[in-house]
Amino acid sequence: MPDVTIIDVSPRDGLQNDPKPVSTEEKQQLVRMLVDAGVEKVEVTSFVHPKKVPQMADAKELVHSLAHMEDLEPIVLIPNLKGYERTKELRVSEINWVSAATETFNAKNIGMSIDENMEQFLKVLGEAKQDGIKTCFSVAVSFGCPYEGEVDEEQVLRIVRRVKEAGVDRIGIADTIGIATPDQVERLMSKVLEIAGTTPVTIHLHDTRGLGLANAYMAYRAGVRIFETSASGIGGCPFAPGAAGNLATEDLVYLFERMNISTGIDFEKLLDAADYAAILSSKNPLGRIRHVERKKEKGN
């Protein structure tokens, strides 16, 4: 067993807002390359309304096309009950349900209050348990909100307590806009882990302001062992070339492997997957470590 688990979210969070169309075959290829590199848990798509997120319109088709990949544990994002219904009869390991820590973000993002969202989630949780599908509850904007600014820790912890009591299989804490600082990560994640007990806890990181790795390291120190990152760091705002998006999977894997913390991932193959992710993304970003390694190979 590796010391840490990396969930790559590039096919979902990396591509969802990208204006450049990406075909089902290309997404399938990205997932295949990630699985080949040893990344078994991949958030492959999102069952959102196709009009709201056209890039994810092929969600059903994509998940179906991945059914034969034995080593893959496909995770899909679900925003509501309807989204869950669409996953029926598909091979899905886990659903990732999202609610923001703030009312404003929830209103703008999913058109529901935190309580309305929770009510729907509890229904889905019941169904998923019957269907034998695992559930993750992710708390978006846990470290800061683009509309409300600072987020009180208690807002996050209240949600965490509620889903823990409801029997969720995994709790996700997301730095959706890449605003967290390492001291804040250590403080909040310690409290979340205490509430979560034996329930696995994930941190979802962005690198917008260059703090992704510092935050990941402090989450690790606090006891977090599951990380959500994106190959090549694709994602974030696609209209800002050069700005960092999600934390790059290869940057985090590099950090862990350098510290002798095993990830179970083949680094060279991961760089290949990251190269491919960068080609698919309209931002074509260059993860820090990927740049260094690929330059080295070319003899520069």
Added chain:
Amino acid sequence: MPDVTIIDVSPRDGLQNDPKPVSTEEKQQLVRMLVDAGVEKVEVTSFVHPKKVPQMADAKELVHSLAHMEDLEPIVLIPNLKGYERTKELRVSEINWVSAATETFNAKNIGMSIDENMEQFLKVLGEAKQDGIKTCFSVAVSFGCPYEGEVDEEQVLRIVRRVKEAGVDRIGIADTIGIATPDQVERLMSKVLEIAGTTPVTIHLHDTRGLGLANAYMAYRAGVRIFETSASGIGGCPFAPGAAGNLATEDLVYLFERMNISTGIDFEKLLDAADYAAILSSKNPLGRIRHVERKKEKGN
């Protein structure tokens, strides 16, 4: 008094290997903008052989031209006794003497063994004390060497003990090639601080593999309060566009200010200085936080 001190090394480490010629006036302007932003300690140049480092050939002229800047505490890098002689009659606050932690790096970089270098330093230290000039002894490649690979902590600590005993005014530990990991930084800096006692300790960071801020944060946690960074992150290998160089001053200032750790630096003015540093550099890099902030201003 600010909680931490930032020494900006962009005029020296940021420009020294850059193939694009930068005039004395431009360097002067960069220093002026840094001082205007509240960065009082600036490593302005290096008294090396002009044939070896043509970009620093105007060292004497530059330092002379900065004499009128009252708020500036100019630091200059000195590689040998001859370099020290060249600083005489110039207004210099502190000299920064460099030796590597490894014999191979020293041989290739300055053509001296560690012991030969130390012998010369002790002479300079004596002279500097008489001249009323402070001295810093910086240990290059303390976390990893491009020739020898891993560096034993004891190699670094042995040098630190020797210069501490000799009465140096500051001890610098440098991650010259940006290879350090946060756990390693915490471990080594704790030991260095213990030996240093009341002698101030600096960490000099590069961001080559994206770990600059994680390393800075762990150095801070270990007790380090002085950091050497470069405006806009200029420096590093100038032939790898896109690859990170020195840790960007504005990225570190952003981190500290977000954590309510005061730096005494005006952030907006620092971004102006960073913009200017980027223009001077042939890499024209874009520090992470600068990208976010400057985009914001433009309304993107």
